[in-house]
């Protein structure tokens with residue numbers, strides 16, 4: 371679905387924000403992207419949706435090589451919810467904002483209205499349809515942005531820290547929704563996050579460091595790889611420490627340790 375080869379990019383011609391990135395992302399997969407501040411996550415996302423120019427390397431979306439003349443076509447396939455919800459509120463009200471992308475899809479007004487109602491309800495914003503952006507909290511704006519992206523029904527959606535301002539219940543609801551579109555509608559999901567409890571929900575995780583991919587593997591393999599964790603400064607959630615304590619105890623069987631992992635990864 372997404373193929374990237376040797377992608378390199380610099381904002382200032384000095385430091386590389388992306389350094390020879392190569393990745394293959396399968397259709398329908400759920401991939402999380404982690405790495406500390408400034409490691410290149412958002413830049414990678416921008417590249418994939420055609421927001422960067424003058425990069426070297428190639429980006430293929432659905433076997434089509436991204437270039438300046440087809441970026442419009444590619445955007446029909448790939449959507450993004452940005453880190454900062456203020457930068458993407460384009461409608462005058464919540465309902466206009468969710469409908470914005472749909473207006474360009476030449477849908478009938480009734481269908482647009484139905485989608486706005488359906489997705490605003492899914493993100494818990496149906497009572498706010500006539501509110502203006504300045505009347506909303508950060509988390510509410512994030513919910514609107516997510517509703518707008520989901521309503522577009524693109525084949526790939528990138529969430530760049532898109533749930534960072536949500537309260538725990540809101541985040542769980544949105545995560546369930548993301549899992550639902552991934553599993554039921556086969557939409558390819560890329561989730562950029564600092565939250566390892568979210569990152570581990572993916573089939574595969576990309577670990578970025580200084581613009582390089584230092585690992586692309588299952589969350590379990592990455593979480594068990596001390597070297598990757600320490601070089602990328604990833605700190606595992608508390609519950610994994612129990613595993614470390616038990617690992618050195620010879621009385622505890624492999625089966626129990628394995629079960630503990632499975633349990634932690636599902637939690």
Ligand SMILES: Nc1ncnc2c1ncn2[C@@H]1O[C@H](COP(=O)(O)OP(=O)(O)OP(=O)(O)O)[C@@H](O)[C@H]1O
Nearest residue numbers: 381382387405406407408409410411412413414453
């Ligand atoms: N618009 C910009 N102009 C110049 N440099 C930039 C710009 N945006 C990002 N950078 C630089 O590129 C590098 C990668 O930034 P990027 O935003 O991709 O990191 P990130 O992994 O998304 O970080 P965060 O976790 O803080 O969101 C950083 O060194 C950053 O300073």
Ligand SMILES: [Mg+2]
Nearest residue numbers: 411412413453
């Ligand atoms: Mg970022």
